[in-house]
Amino acid sequence: MCAASALTTGLAYGEPEPSALVDQQHCMFCHTRDAPFLAPSFQQIAERYRNSPDAQAMLEHKLRLGGKAHWGDTPMPPAAERGGPLSAEDAHTLVLWVLSQ
Ligand code: HEC
Structure with missing residues (x-):
């Protein structure tokens, strides 16, 4: 992706990891950054x-x-089953981070 489109979509590579959220929601229990495991990798x-x-x-x-599965048969459990409710703002932070991997 070129720099100009990164700017228009508001995405940047290498967003800092929101570690507290990632821990609280156990993201790394099922995901890794670069190797598919129980779930697709963030990359x-x-x-x-x-x-x-x-x-x-x-x-x-x-x-x-x-929501319904996009990768296989196993859907990702909702936030409430992963570690507690997730605010819209926190979900936004997490998605920006994942998409910057
Ligand atoms: C209990 C295991 C588990 C945990 C914990 C988990 N995930 Fe997932 N995640 C999955 C699975 C399984 C999929 C694939 C679902 C599918 O096919 O759409 C997935 C898919 C995703 C997707 C892609 C969704 C799509 O529609 O393509 C994103 C983004 C994602 N996870 C981010 C996260 C983040 C961020 C966290 C922590 C907040 C997290 N996941 C925690 C299992 C998990």
């Missing part, structure tokens, strides 16, 4: 959605409330 996810303008809102919603 695969970033690759798939980085250039889709609608993906950010869809992923934020999915992180908070869950």
